[in-house]
Amino acid sequence: MQKSKKRKLIGIYIFLIIFLIIALLPYFWLILTSFKTRVDAFAIPPKVFFQATLSNYREAFLDKGFLLNLKNSIIIMLATVGIGLGLGLPSAYAFSRFKTGRDKLLLNYLLGTRFTPVVVLALPLYLLMSKVRLLDSFVGIVIAHVAFNLPFVIWMMKGFFDAIPKEIDEAARVDGYSWFNVFLRIDVPLAKSGLAATAVFCAINSWNEFLMALILTGRHTATMPVGVPGLLTPQGTIWGQIAAVGTVITIPVLIFAILVQKHMIAGMTMGAVK
Amino acid sequence: MLKKNRKLQNYSHLAVAFHLPAFLTLTAITLGPLLYTLKISFFDYKISSAGSENVFVGLQNYIRMFQDMEFWNSMGKTFLFMFFAVILEVALGIILAMALNSIIRFQRVFTSLTLIPMMVAPLIIGLMFSFFLNPQFGLYVWLVDTLHLPLPTILTDSPVLAMIVVILMDVWEWAPYMGLVFLAGLQSISGEYYEAAKVDGASGSQIFRYVTLPLMKPVLVVGILLRAMETFKEFDKPFILTGGGPGNATEVIDIFTYRQAFVSFNFSYAAAVCVVLFIVLQICGMFYQKFAMGGEE
Numbered sequence: 001m002q003k004s005k006k007r008k009l010i011g012i013y014i015f016l017i018i019f020l021i022i023a024l025l026p027y028f029w030l031i032l033t034s035f036k037t038r039v040d041a042f043a044i045p046p047k048v049f050f051q052a053t054l055s056n057y058r059e060a061f062l063d064k065g066f067l068l069n070l071k072n073s074i075i076i077m078l079a080t081v082g083i084g085l086g087l088g089l090p091s092a093y094a095f096s097r098f099k100t101g102r103d104k105l106l107l108n109y110l111l112g113t114r115f116t117p118v119v120v121l122a123l124p125l126y127l128l129m130s131k132v133r134l135l136d137s138f139v140g141i142v143i144a145h146v147a148f149n150l151p152f153v154i155w156m157m158k159g160f161f162d163a164i165p166k167e168i169d170e171a172a173r174v175d176g177y178s179w180f181n182v183f184l185r186i187d188v189p190l191a192k193s194g195l196a197a198t199a200v201f202c203a204i205n206s207w208n209e210f211l212m213a214l215i216l217t218g219r220h221t222a223t224m225p226v227g228v229p230g231l232l233t234p235q236g237t238i239w240g241q242i243a244a245v246g247t248v249i250t251i252p253v254l255i256f257a258i259l260v261q262k263h264m265i266a267g268m269t270m271g272a273v274k
Numbered sequence: 275m276l277k278k279n280r281k282l283q284n285y286s287h288l289a290v291a292f293h294l295p296a297f298l299t300l301t302a303i304t305l306g307p308l309l310y311t312l313k314i315s316f317f318d319y320k321i322s323s324a325g326s327e328n329v330f331v332g333l334q335n336y337i338r339m340f341q342d343m344e345f346w347n348s349m350g351k352t353f354l355f356m357f358f359a360v361i362l363e364v365a366l367g368i369i370l371a372m373a374l375n376s377i378i379r380f381q382r383v384f385t386s387l388t389l390i391p392m393m394v395a396p397l398i399i400g401l402m403f404s405f406f407l408n409p410q411f412g413l414y415v416w417l418v419d420t421l422h423l424p425l426p427t428i429l430t431d432s433p434v435l436a437m438i439v440v441i442l443m444d445v446w447e448w449a450p451y452m453g454l455v456f457l458a459g460l461q462s463i464s465g466e467y468y469e470a471a472k473v474d475g476a477s478g479s480q481i482f483r484y485v486t487l488p489l490m491k492p493v494l495v496v497g498i499l500l501r502a503m504e505t506f507k508e509f510d511k512p513f514i515l516t517g518g519g520p521g522n523a524t525e526v527i528d529i530f531t532y533r534q535a536f537v538s539f540n541f542s543y544a545a546a547v548c549v550v551l552f553i554v555l556q557i558c559g560m561f562y563q564k565f566a567m568g569g570e571e
Contacts, residue, residue, distance in 0.1 A: 012373050016384055019370065023391050023450055026402040029413070033405070042411045045420065087296045094292035098285040106293065108563070113304050115559035117507040119528045120548040123535045124307035127314070147303045150296060179288055208395035210510045211528075215536060225397045229514065239405060246398045257393035258386055264393075264454075273458050273496055 027250065034243035041240050056240035057248075066227055066245055073207060073223040075138060080145040080206040081199050087146070088153030089195075093183050095154065096161035097169065110151040118211045121147060126215050136218025144212040149202040156201065156267050160194025161187060197263035200256045207253065224249050308552065315546040321539035335546035345547065347522055348530035354437065355526055356505040359444040363501055364494065366445065367452025372486075374453065375460045385454065392451040400514030403443050404430075407515075430516050433523030440512045440524045444505065452497050459493030460486070496566040503558045506551070527551060 033041050035052040043050075060066045095103060125144055126135070134140035164187055172182045188195065210225045217226055224245060231242045257264065315336070318329040339345050374384055391399070407414050407429055415427045429435045467489065471481045509528040512518060518525035518533070525533075531551065535544035 009377070012376055016370075016373050016377070019373075020384070020387050023446070024387060026399075026406065027390070027394070030398070030402055030405075045416055046413055087299050090292040091296035094289045098289035098292065100286050100289045106297065109297075109300075111559055111563060112556060113300065115503060115555045115562070116304070116308070117528060117551055117555060119507075119509065119531045119535070120311070120552050120555075121304060121307060123531075123541070123544055123548055124311040124314075125303075126536070127319075127541060128307060128310060143303050147300070150300055154296060183292075204393060208397070210395065210397045211532070225395055228397060228401065237408075239408075242401060242405075246401060250394050250398055253393050253395070254390060257389060261386055261389050264389060273455050273493055 027254075030243050030250070031247050033239060034247045036240060036243075038240060041243075056244040060231075060241040060244045061248075064231075064241065066224065066248075069222055069224045069227040069245075070248065072138075072217070072221050073225075076141055076145060076213075076221070076223060077203050077206045079138065079142045080149055081202045083142065083146050084149040084153045084202050085195070085199060088150050089157055089188065090183065092154045092157030093161050093187065095158045097166070097183075107155075110154055113147070113151045114155075118148070122212055122215050125212075129216065135216060136221050138221055141213060141216045141221060141223075144216055145206045145209060148209075148212075149205055152201060152205070152267065153198055156198045156263070157191070157194060160191045160198075163194075164190050194263070197260040197267070200260045201263075201267050204253050204256065207249070311545045311548050311552075314542050315549050317542050319542040319545075321541070326542075331542075335543050336550075338543065339546050339550070344522065344525075345530065348525050348527045351437070351523070351525060352506060352508070352527045355441055355444070355508065355524075356502055358441045359448070359505055360498060360501045362441070362445045363449045363452045364498060366449040367456050367497065368490075370449065370453030371456035371460055374457050385457070388450040388453060390450075391447050396447065396510035397514055399443060399447050400511040403439065403511070404515050407439070431520055433520055436516050436520060436524050440516065440526075443511050443515065444508065447511070448501060448504075452501070455497045456490065456493055459490045463489045492566070496562075499558065499562045499566055503555060503562065506555060506558070 032048070034056050035054070036047070036050055037053050037055065040047050040050045061070065095107070121144070125140075125147075129135050129140045134143075168186060168190070169182050172186050173179075177186070207223075208225065209223075213223045213226045217223060228242060228245055231238050231245070314327070316330060316332060317327060318331045318334075319327040370388070374381060374388070377384070406412050409415055409428045414429075417423070418425050418427055426432070426435065429439050463486070467485050468481060471485050476484065507528060508526050509532065512524045512526060513529055513532075516524045518529040522530075527547075531544055531547050534540050534547060
C-alpha cells in the first residue's frame with residue numbers, strides 16, 4: 001500500500017516535470033537563440049553549446065533602432081499605469097466605501113468594457129484619431145491602453161480596499177481627516193501590496209499589447225511588439241534578432257509576474273476565482 | 275433613522291465625486307467610440323470613395339454580412355477553434371490541477387513556473403511556434419527527421435494541420451492557466467467530503483466523479499466561459515504564425531475584421547461586423563456574470 005502510493009507520487013512528479021519542460025522549453029530556446037550567431041542559429045542538429053555573442057542585440061537595438069521601440073514601450077506603459085491608477089483608485093475606493101444603489105449598474109458597465117474585443121474598439125479609435133490627428137502619438141495609444149486597463153484597475157483595487165477594515169476610516173474621520181485624506185493618506189498606503197500587483201498587471205497588459213499598437217502607433221511611437229513583424233522580411237527572417245527583441249520583451253514580464261503571482265488568478269478572472 | 279438617511283445622502287455625493295473621473299473618461303474613450311461604430315455601420319464609409327462617410331445605406335452592411343461567405347467562414351473557424359481549444363484546455367487543466375494538488379514538496383515552485391506561458395506576449399508565442407516549425411531549420415523538422423516520426427514536416431501549408439497548430443498554440447498558452455484556476459477550486463474543497471466518501475467505501479474514480487467534479491463545477495464554469503470569450507478575441511498568435519492562411523483556413527473573426535478594416539479599408543462593413551461581435555460578446559459576458567460571478571454581489 002505504502003509502496004504503491006509512493007510510486008504514484010513519483011509518477012505525478014514525472015508528469016509535472018515533463019509538462020513544465022514542454023511549457024518552458026521554447027522560452028529557453030528563444031533566449032538561447034538570441035545569443036547565437038546566424039550560423040549557430042541555423043545549425044542542424046540544434047546546438048546547445050556554442051560561442052555566445054551579443055551581436056543580435058547590437059544589431060536589433062542599435063542598428064535597427066529597436067532602442068526607440070523600447071523607449072516607446074516604456075513611455076506608453078508608464079503613462080498607462082499612471083493614468084489608469086490615478087483615475088481608477090478613487091472609483092475603486094468609492095465602490096468599497098460609498099455604496100449606492102447604482103453600484104451594480106456601474107460594475108456591469110465595467111465588465112462590459114472588459115468583454116469588448118480589442119478589434120471592436122480599435123476601429124472607431126483609429127477613425128476618430130485620424131480625424132483629430134492623434135495617430136502615431138503617445139496620447140492616442142495611451143488612451144487605447146487606458147480604456148482596457150481602467151476596468152481592471154477598478155475591479156482589482158475594489159477587492160483590496162474591501163480587505164481594509166472600515167474601523168480604520170472611522171478613527172481617522174474622528175481625528176478630523178476629510179474623506180479624501182482618509183482615502184489618500186490612510187487607505188491607499190494600507191493597500192500598497194495590492195496596488196503594486198495592480199500596477200504590474202496593467203504594465204504587463206500594456207507592454208504585451210499588439211493589435212491596438214499595430215493600428216494606432218506609427219514610425220515615431222511604435223512599441224516593441226509592433227516592430228517585431230518588421231523583422232520577418234521577404235529576404236529571410238532574422239531569427240537571431242527576433243529572439244533578441246523577444247527576450248527583451250519577455251524577461252521583465254517573467255520577473256514581475258512571479259513577484260505578483262498570488263494575485264494573478266483573481267485578476268484574470270475578474271475576482272470570480274480567488 | 276434620520277441620521278442614517280443623512281449619512282447615506284452624504285455618501286452619494288462622495289460617490290459621485292470619486293467615480294466621476296473614471297467613468298467620464300471611460301465613457302469618452304469606450305462608449306463614445308462604440309456608438310460611433312454603430313453609427314457608421316449604417317453608412318457606406320470606405321477609403322476608396324470620398325464623402326462616402328455621409329452616404330446612408332441603412333441595413334445594407336448587415337445584409338451583406340449575412341450573405342458574405344467569408345464572414346461565415348471566419349465565424350465557423352472561430353467556433354471550431356473555440357470548441358477544441360477550450361475542451362483541450364479544460365481536460366489538461368483538470369489533470370494538471372489534480373497533479374499539483376496531490377504534491378506537497380515543491381508545490382509552490384511548480385505553480386510559479388506554470389504561470390509563465392500565459393504571462394508572455396501572445397505575439398512572442400506565435401513567433402516561437404513559427405521558429406519551432408520552420409521548415410528549413412526548425413526544431414520540429416529535425417525531431418521528425420531524426421526520430422523517423424511518421425509526421426508531415428511542413429504544417430502550415432495544409433488547412434487542417436494549420437488549424438490544429440493554431441489550436442495547439444492556444445492550448446499550450448492557456449492550459450497551465452486553467453490548471454491554476456482549477457487548482458484554486460480544488461484547494462477550496464473541504465477535506466471532510468473526501469473523508470466521508472472514503473468512509474462510505476468510494477473508489478478513486480468514484481470520488482472524482484461524485485465528489486470532486488460536482489464541487490468543482492463553479493470554477494469549471496468560470497474557466498470555460500472565460501476562455502470561450504477570450505478565444506473570440508484571438509488575433510496575435512494566428513496573425514503572426516499563419517496570417518489567417520493558408521487561404522483563409524485559420525482566419526478567425528478578429529483577423530477577418532482586421533482585414534476588412536485595415537487592409538481593405540471597408541470601414542462601414544467592418545463596423546457592422548464589430549457591432550455583431552460586440553453583441554455576441556456582451557451576451558457571453560452576461561452568462562459569465564450570472565454563472566461565474568453570481569455570488570459576488
